[in-house]
Amino acid sequence: MNTATAKxxxxxxxxxxxxxxxxxxxxxxxxxxxxxxxxxxxLSWWQMNGKFLEAVTGGLFKGDGLQYITFxxxxxxxxxAVIFAFVGxxxxxxxxxxxxxxxxxxxxxxxxxxxxxxGWQLIIVAAAITLPAGLTRGKEYAELxxxxxIAVALVWVVFAVNFFWTLAKxxxxxxxxALWFYIAxxxxxAMLYIVNHLSIPTSLLHSYPVFGGLQDGLVxxxxxxxxxxxxxxxxxxxxxYYFLPKAANRPVYSYRLSIVHFWxxxxxxxxxxxxxxxxxxxxxxLQMLGMLFSLMLWAPSWGGMLNGxxxxxxxxxxxxxxPVIKFFAAGITFYGMATFEGPLLSIRAVxxxxxxxxxxxxxxxxxxxxxxGFMAAGMFYWLAPRLWKTKLWSTGMANMHxxxxxxxxxxxxxxxxxxxxxxxxxxxxxxxxxxxxxxxFVETLKAIQLPYILRSxxxxxxxxxxxxxxxxxxxxxxxxxxxxxxxxVAVPEKAHDRMRLGDALANDPVAYCVAALAMxxxxxxxxxxxxxxxLLLTVILVVKAIRVFKTRGNAWDQxxxxxxxxxxxxxxxxxxxxxxxxxxxxxxxxLVNREKNIEGRLQEIYTPLELAGxxxxxxxxxxxxxxxxxxxxxxxVMRYGRAGVKDDFSHLGESLYDHPYQWGSKRTGPDLARExxxxxxxxxxxxxxxxDNKWHWFHFMNPRWANEDSNMPAxxxxxxxxxxxxxxxxxxxxxxxxxxxxxxxxxxxxxxQAREQGMAIARSxxxxxxxxxxxxxxxxxxxxxxxxxxxSRVVALIAYVxxxxxxxxxxxxxxxxxxPLDPDxxxxxxxxxxxxxxxxxxxxx
Amino acid sequence: MFKRIILDEWANLVxxxxxxxxxxxxLVTTLRAIRLKPDEQKRMADLPLQDSDxxxxx
Numbered sequence: 001m002n003t004a005t006a007k008x009x010x011x012x013x014x015x016x017x018x019x020x021x022x023x024x025x026x027x028x029x030x031x032x033x034x035x036x037x038x039x040x041x042x043l044s045w046w047q048m049n050g051k052f053l054e055a056v057t058g059g060l061f062k063g064d065g066l067q068y069i070t071f072x073x074x075x076x077x078x079x080x081a082v083i084f085a086f087v088g089x090x091x092x093x094x095x096x097x098x099x100x101x102x103x104x105x106x107x108x109x110x111x112x113x114x115x116x117x118x119g120w121q122l123i124i125v126a127a128a129i130t131l132p133a134g135l136t137r138g139k140e141y142a143e144l145x146x147x148x149x150i151a152v153a154l155v156w157v158v159f160a161v162n163f164f165w166t167l168a169k170x171x172x173x174x175x176x177x178a179l180w181f182y183i184a185x186x187x188x189x190a191m192l193y194i195v196n197h198l199s200i201p202t203s204l205l206h207s208y209p210v211f212g213g214l215q216d217g218l219v220x221x222x223x224x225x226x227x228x229x230x231x232x233x234x235x236x237x238x239x240x241y242y243f244l245p246k247a248a249n250r251p252v253y254s255y256r257l258s259i260v261h262f263w264x265x266x267x268x269x270x271x272x273x274x275x276x277x278x279x280x281x282x283x284x285x286l287q288m289l290g291m292l293f294s295l296m297l298w299a300p301s302w303g304g305m306l307n308g309x310x311x312x313x314x315x316x317x318x319x320x321x322x323p324v325i326k327f328f329a330a331g332i333t334f335y336g337m338a339t340f341e342g343p344l345l346s347i348r349a350v351x352x353x354x355x356x357x358x359x360x361x362x363x364x365x366x367x368x369x370x371x372x373g374f375m376a377a378g379m380f381y382w383l384a385p386r387l388w389k390t391k392l393w394s395t396g397m398a399n400m401h402x403x404x405x406x407x408x409x410x411x412x413x414x415x416x417x418x419x420x421x422x423x424x425x426x427x428x429x430x431x432x433x434x435x436x437x438x439x440x441f442v443e444t445l446k447a448i449q450l451p452y453i454l455r456s457x458x459x460x461x462x463x464x465x466x467x468x469x470x471x472x473x474x475x476x477x478x479x480x481x482x483x484x485x486x487x488x489v490a491v492p493e494k495a496h497d498r499m500r501l502g503d504a505l506a507n508d509p510v511a512y513c514v515a516a517l518a519m520x521x522x523x524x525x526x527x528x529x530x531x532x533x534x535l536l537l538t539v540i541l542v543v544k545a546i547r548v549f550k551t552r553g554n555a556w557d558q559x560x561x562x563x564x565x566x567x568x569x570x571x572x573x574x575x576x577x578x579x580x581x582x583x584x585x586x587x588x589x590x591l592v593n594r595e596k597n598i599e600g601r602l603q604e605i606y607t608p609l610e611l612a613g614x615x616x617x618x619x620x621x622x623x624x625x626x627x628x629x630x631x632x633x634x635x636x637v638m639r640y641g642r643a644g645v646k647d648d649f650s651h652l653g654e655s656l657y658d659h660p661y662q663w664g665s666k667r668t669g670p671d672l673a674r675e676x677x678x679x680x681x682x683x684x685x686x687x688x689x690x691x692d693n694k695w696h697w698f699h700f701m702n703p704r705w706a707n708e709d710s711n712m713p714a715x716x717x718x719x720x721x722x723x724x725x726x727x728x729x730x731x732x733x734x735x736x737x738x739x740x741x742x743x744x745x746x747x748x749x750x751x752x753q754a755r756e757q758g759m760a761i762a763r764s765x766x767x768x769x770x771x772x773x774x775x776x777x778x779x780x781x782x783x784x785x786x787x788x789x790x791x792s793r794v795v796a797l798i799a800y801v802x803x804x805x806x807x808x809x810x811x812x813x814x815x816x817x818x819x820p821l822d823p824d825x826x827x828x829x830x831x832x833x834x835x836x837x838x839x840x841x842x843x844x845x
Numbered sequence: 846m847f848k849r850i851i852l853d854e855w856a857n858l859v860x861x862x863x864x865x866x867x868x869x870x871x872l873v874t875t876l877r878a879i880r881l882k883p884d885e886q887k888r889m890a891d892l893p894l895q896d897s898d899x900x901x902x903x
Contacts, residue, residue, distance in 0.1 A: 422860040426857055
């Protein structure tokens with residue numbers, strides 16, 4: 001465009017929204033980190049679950065704990081606050097600021113900006129109320145209840161409309177790299193969030209996820225892992241690509257690297273979710289897929305990191321004086337560190353040691369505190385003087401924030417590495433002779449108390465750093481005046497956004513990518529020999545594509561350049577790139593892993609009272625500490641399996657009807673997959689597993705009674721609050737709708753069954769010589785106590801715990817047939833055939 | 846010639862010892878950095894950050 005003859009227009013940017021998001025991010029960041037510090041201390045001192053209020057209030061509050069601040073309820077609040085409130089608001093601030101400048105246009109709609117800003121804050125407030133109240137879906141980072149989920153989806157749509165409308169109105173024909181990452185963020189988060197939050201409500205405050213068991217686990221970690229990828233990484237990479245060159249006053253190191261970085265990152269990331277379920281009953285082919293794509297992620301992640309750090313070439317001297325560069329350089333370094341560690345932890349052998357321990361916690365915090373937190377701080381310190389047209393109030397204080405934060409993270413991460421590796425090694429150690437384990441679970445917990453305390457210290461230091469940041473930004477704002485930038489920009493002749501869809505899709509680069517991907521996917525799923533042919537074709541296509549690129553590389557470059565001037569085709573291709581990986585994993589699982597394909601163990605369905613107990617278990621956040629997945633590893637089977645039962649790891653069918661699944665991601669307490677058991681003699685209602693009902697009763701009342709080193713909170717309110725029997729018919733109706741084979745009970749039958757089982761369990765608590773003590777109604781008769789407790793939550797919870805891991809054996813007629821879309825079935829058949837040939841097994845075991 | 850050390854509680858101790866070593870180095874370095882004289886601090890701060898050989902480069 002000839003700028004000399006072009007028309008110009010004056011634009012005032014909407015910086016008010018940027019200021020609001022930035023302030024919100026700082027405020028919620030401090031709240032989220034404070035809750036994190038409280039959670040950390042709860043693992044060292046059980047009294048921090050509420051008992052400490054006795055001391056704080058001078059005895060006004062009395063009790064062993066406060067239900068609203070137990071670890072199980074606070075931990076989701078911490079993760080949601082940090083991810084969606086702190087990093088979310090920070091990302092929106094950066095996106096709104098940079099998008100307007102990169103598009104040379106004011107945000108399309110002030111109204112939509114306001115709805116986005118205030119809608120998001122209302123969602124956060126709703127989360128801060130509902131999560132401590134025990135209203136949760138029980139899925140990590142997806143805990144919010146369904147009405148809030150709908151609000152999130154609507155606000156996200158408002159954000160998307162506002163963003164793409166701004167792109168459509170832009171005065172800059174070509175989309176800069178930061179905008180690519182924002183586009184990927186918007187479309188992918190929408191896709192992930194909607195699919196993983198598909199639920200059927202049972203009431204205004206409760207719903208069941210539509211997926212169950214393995215499918216739910218897979219969809220959850222497809223979402224969970226990519227929440228990290230597309231909520232905590234891609235928007236921040238966009239911010240890095242905009243703010244780092246601005247702060248360093250240097251162009252991005254390599255434009256071509258940024259193209260490779262973008263497309264490879266958005267394509268590969270989405271496949272890596274199954275690495276959260278390694279060594280579990282997740283089908284082996286999915287585990288291998290997750291591991292391989294995680295390893296491949298090393299390249300694009302480090303491509304991005306190097307592109308960022310090398311942008312600082314020639315500007316390193318600023319590191320001495322400019323806190324913004326300090327934060328950015330350290331943030332990008334932490335990104336590199338975390339994305340080195342991630343693939344490492346995705347190697348199955350390493351994961352056997354690290355999974356379910358604090359190593360994972362250390363890993364995510366090096367990303368959240370190091371990458372996200374430092375990039376946020378750097379951006380705030382750069383933005384504040386510009387948004388309030390003044391100087392940063394105190395560079396010294398910003399430097400102090402940097403050093404305190406850095407020491408805090410390093411202490412935190414190294415403490416968690418130590419805790420995780422120590423616990424992982426101890427849990428796997430066997431005693432001399434190799435037939436028994438060396439340590440009790442609680443001994444391993446006791447061994448990591450020192451790192452736990454140092455983690456709390458590290459987290460506190462990091463939090464103090466953000467207090468300094470808040471004060472510095474507040475004083476900066478006070479010393480200046482909020483004002484919006486006004487600029488004069490050239491209006492281009494409208495030669496962009498003209499590309500037809502056919503031109504975007506029907507060309508060499510897309511055709512080669514699609515054809516090679518199709519062959520690669522056929523390689524995954526076709527039976528032996530046909531898969532090798534598909535692999536060969538994949539290789540041939542890749543070689544051919546490289547040769548074509550060598551001869552027609554310029555045409556490919558031009559096509560990509562023209563794509564960057566057409567935001568809709570670009571967005572469509574981005575969506576296709578991210579949708580493929582999810583589809584390849586999830587669609588086969590939805591089709592294959594159903595009851596009719598299950599061999600061996602199939603979960604027994606819950607009684608109405610057990611279902612109620614399960615919902616209490618989820619509401620109290622027990623899943624935050626206890627897993628229900630015994631991995632296929634020998635030490636796990638030895639520790640959590642039952643003596644004398646062969647292959648007592650958790651099988652696929654054992655959680656088929658669990659909505660939501662409960663495989664867990666961290667073990668602060670032991671695995672509970674085998675906690676349940678069969679009926680006690682002479683009863684159709686009372687079960688007894690590893691421990692009897694009285695043990696569970698006393699354990700919930702005072703975990704120190706069971707083990708003096710336990711860090712589990714006490715649950716006194718479970719003895720007073722009543723089970724919600726009324727909601728059970730609606731819940732069971734939804735479960736039936738989801739395919740759980742509950743009989744067609746009437747409302748009365750459901751109520752009667754629940755009450756009968758409650759009475760039977762309550763009565764069992766009063767049998768024998770050790771009466772159940774209960775202070776509030778001490779003087780009542782046994783019959784009155786039985787009646788009271790039969791309706792109490794603790795009895796429902798005991799009913800659920802005693803059902804855990806119960807199943808019935810399913811045998812199939814004849815040898816299993818291969819199942820299309822399940823590559824493992826081909827392998828199983830060939831292994832069985834081989835065993836049959838050797839005479840090691842019968843055709844119908 | 847070689848003595849093999851068998852430590853009964855190695856899984857419990859080794860990561861903690863590693864952390865102790867790391868933490869000590871970290872602490873000593875931090876204390877040293879805090880106690881450095883201003884001139885020395887400036888000289889050290891300038892060391893890895895020269896974009897060119899010119900000493901006056903900012």
